Amino acid sequence: MRRLLILIYVSILFVTVFIALSVGASHLDHLWQVLLNPQSTTFASDHNILWQIRIPRIATALLVGAALGAAGVMAQGACNNPLAEPAILGTSAGAALGVVIGLLFNFVAIGSLGAIIFGIVGGLAASMATLRLAKNREDQASVVLIIVGIATSATIAAVVGITTSMISRADARSVSFWTWGSLALTTGKDLWILTPVVIIGIYSAWLIAPKLDVLSLGDTRARHIGINPITTRRTALVALSILVAGAVSTVGSIAFLGLAAPHIARLGFGPKHRPLVLHSAVVGAIILLIADTCARTVAAPNELPIGLLTALIGAPILITLVRRNMDLWRSQ
Amino acid sequence: MISASHITIQRNGVDIITDFSIVIAPGHITALIGPNGSRKSTLLAALAGDLAVTHGEIQCDARTIDTYSIEELARLRSLSPQSQRFTMSFTVGDVLRMACTNSGDFSSIKKAVLALDIERLQHRKVTSLSGGEQQRVSIAMAIAQSASYLFLDEPFAAQDLESASRIKSYLRVVAENGIGIIVVAHVEAETLGWCDSVVRLSSR
Numbered sequence: 121m122r123r124l125l126i127l128i129y130v131s132i133l134f135v136t137v138f139i140a141l142s143v144g145a146s147h148l149d150h151l152w153q154v155l156l157n158p159q160s161t162t163f164a165s166d167h168n169i170l171w172q173i174r175i176p177r178i179a180t181a182l183l184v185g186a187a188l189g190a191a192g193v194m195a196q197g198a199c200n201n202p203l204a205e206p207a208i209l210g211t212s213a214g215a216a217l218g219v220v221i222g223l224l225f226n227f228v229a230i231g232s233l234g235a236i237i238f239g240i241v242g243g244l245a246a247s248m249a250t251l252r253l254a255k256n257r258e259d260q261a262s263v264v265l266i267i268v269g270i271a272t273s274a275t276i277a278a279v280v281g282i283t284t285s286m287i288s289r290a291d292a293r294s295v296s297f298w299t300w301g302s303l304a305l306t307t308g309k310d311l312w313i314l315t316p317v318v319i320i321g322i323y324s325a326w327l328i329a330p331k332l333d334v335l336s337l338g339d340t341r342a343r344h345i346g347i348n349p350i351t352t353r354r355t356a357l358v359a360l361s362i363l364v365a366g367a368v369s370t371v372g373s374i375a376f377l378g379l380a381a382p383h384i385a386r387l388g389f390g391p392k393h394r395p396l397v398l399h400s401a402v403v404g405a406i407i408l409l410i411a412d413t414c415a416r417t418v419a420a421p422n423e424l425p426i427g428l429l430t431a432l433i434g435a436p437i438l439i440t441l442v443r444r445n446m447d448l449w450r451s452q
Numbered sequence: 453m454i455s456a457s458h459i460t461i462q463r464n465g466v467d468i469i470t471d472f473s474i475v476i477a478p479g480h481i482t483a484l485i486g487p488n489g490s491r492k493s494t495l496l497a498a499l500a501g502d503l504a505v506t507h508g509e510i511q512c513d514a515r516t517i518d519t520y521s522i523e524e525l526a527r528l529r530s531l532s533p534q535s536q537r538f539t540m541s542f543t544v545g546d547v548l549r550m551a552c553t554n555s556g557d558f559s560s561i562k563k564a565v566l567a568l569d570i571e572r573l574q575h576r577k578v579t580s581l582s583g584g585e586q587q588r589v590s591i592a593m594a595i596a597q598s599a600s601y602l603f604l605d606e607p608f609a610a611q612d613l614e615s616a617s618r619i620k621s622y623l624r625v626v627a628e629n630g631i632g633i634i635v636v637a638h639v640e641a642e643t644l645g646w647c648d649s650v651v652r653l654s655s656r
Binding site for chain 2: 331336
């Protein structure tokens with residue numbers, strides 16, 4: 121059963137990548153020749169479009185999607201709450217604020233490692249603040265965390281919006297970029313920084329994952345079993361912040377993906393966090409690539425904000441799957 | 453031997469347990485009884501090292517309990533709470549293995565599962581079990597953890613007579629292997645003949 125599911129989603133991944141390679145604002149007549157001969161310069165214009173624009177963009181979509189899929193697992197596991205996700209915990213908004221502050225004071229340039237570090241600090245600070253304000257207690261699963269998180273996110277997002285509007289500097293990006301995300305501004309150069317950050321993030325998530333299984337029994341039981349719930353939660357939030365900062369500083373905030381991907385992966389592969397991190401990363405990558413391919417083709421040559429499409433694609437899938445499996449996550 | 457001597461626990465400046473002493477010996481089953489609100493669970497939390505005492509001290513092997521690390525405590529005692537909430541759809545086998553995370557030794561799962569009659573549930577999702585079955589899983593987790601002391605908070609609350617007596621006879625076996633056991637119950641002392649000693653907490 122699991123092997124079949126893996127086969128299905130790997131096929132979906134390949135088909136999606138192929139479609140993403142072949143569609144776009146300009147039509148490629150020699151897709152295969154150019155794809156299979158990266159060194160050749162016979163079809164210079166097709167070659168440029170494919171290797172300079174489309175492939176870097178597809179790779180970015182896959183990496184960011186994987187980062188957000190794994191980030192969602194960290195958020196839900198750390199908070200023991202099915203509704204926790206980077207956009208609700210304040211991680212995304214905090215990371216955006218961190219990057220904007222770094223840009224404003226000219227500490228860092230967008231797309232640099234420095235920007236990601238500012239994002240990690242911002243994301244971590246904001247998610248810790250949410251947990252602290254929600255009392256960081258046994259009743260994590262309560263709706264209090266979600267309400268506090270939504271409020272924290274909204275507050276920080278408002279500060280980001282006001283700041284970027286007031287300074288209106290091109291390199292600080294637009295309000296729409298920080299709220300809805302966009303892959304339109306990504307270049308091949310971003311991949312050199314994004315790739316290692318996402319790998320480190322997913323690896324840290326994979327390392328802490330087994331302890332999150334125990335954390336699902338509640339803080340007190342976890343402590344009785346010998347797992348420190350506080351350090352476990354903090355480590356998971358660090359992994360979460362690395363993943364989210366990598367994503368946010370490259371493509372802005374993309375809501376909803378971090379919520380949908382883990383639930384979809386959990387339905388297929390069960391709740392164990394270690395495999396879940398990897399499966400959710402793949403699901404996230406597929407959804408984001410589909411969304412981005414639509415974003416750049418549906419209204420071509422105009423681009424749609426990516427966050428609108430992740431919501432449009434992810435939400436119906438999530439609702440359908442969860443309605444069929446109501447016992448997926450018992451609310452407390 | 454875990455011994456609490458003259459402990460007082462205060463919450464918001466008010467005594468909730470006053471000048472209380474108890475000794476938990478290896479291989480010994482102690483019942484802790486008292487009416488609702490007599491703070492049995494609070495006392496259990498203090499003995500388990502979850503809750504600091506205001507006065508007095510709780511000692512084990514010549515060390516006070518608050519000097520134990522989380523990992524050392526997990527080797528010292530395990531605890532099955534009054535009600536264990538399972539939020540994620542792990543299987544029974546999964547959660548039993550989680551209970552052994554600290555030691556990495558899964559050998560005692562099999563015996564506990566057989567003795568508590570949950571063998572056939574091992575591949576079921578914990579979230580789909582009845583309250584009584586979930587409670588037996590929680591007790592099996594605490595036993596499988598293989599700590600030196602076993603704390604059980606109202607282990608029979610959701611059990612029928614047959615399964616309660618099965619649990620009792622298995623607890624005797626566990627005690628004979630040198631494990632010290634505390635059982636919190638709110639039953640009358642007469643029905644506790646299977647325990648070695650009974651400690652009564654009075655209501656405040």
